Amino acid sequence: MNHLLANPTHDPLERLARRRAHAKLGWYTHACVYVLVNLVLVAMSAASGRNWAIFPALGWGLGLAIHGVVVFVLAGGTGLHERLVQAERDRISRSGQGS
Template identity: 70%
Template sequence: MSSTTTSTASMTDMDDADARIERLARKRAGAKLGWYIHATVYVAVNLLLVLLAASGGRHWAIYPALGWGLGLAIHGLTVFLATGGGGLHERLVQQERNRLASQRDAW
């Protein structure tokens, strides 16, 4: 009876661990995807600002680009230093699953 109880308990623990890994993998992949979206919007908006500034013969567009660029850099550092890597959302989720599963096996 104790071996069945132990086996059932370990299966439940593994299911809980897999669920935690899945949640964490999706969270990390979402953070990376969020940074890619942030970077895309940054480039698009700043290109528009440069075009507007150039049409008026001014160079003011550098100021919002520098300020926002600093924010984008900080965002990137927090995302990629905390999670380590990049790619499309599903590939990111799979990478995080694999990474977290291997960490669990090392315990």
């Protein structure tokens, strides 16, 4: 039992919380890249005098939405990452899923 406390990666609750927090952080990263790239595409589209940037934004937006549903609905290293880990740890403890 002391071994489990010394190495939290062997604790199923800790692993689950870290995996969920990592998935959420991955979605936030995906969303930031989506916004930045699409801002560049909109600028390029406006410079060309056409409105073609809507097509990649819609397609990629659908993928981002599906990613969000998987991470935040179906799946039940930085300060943000640690806060997400703690939030998942607390949520799992309250619901009794870690047992």
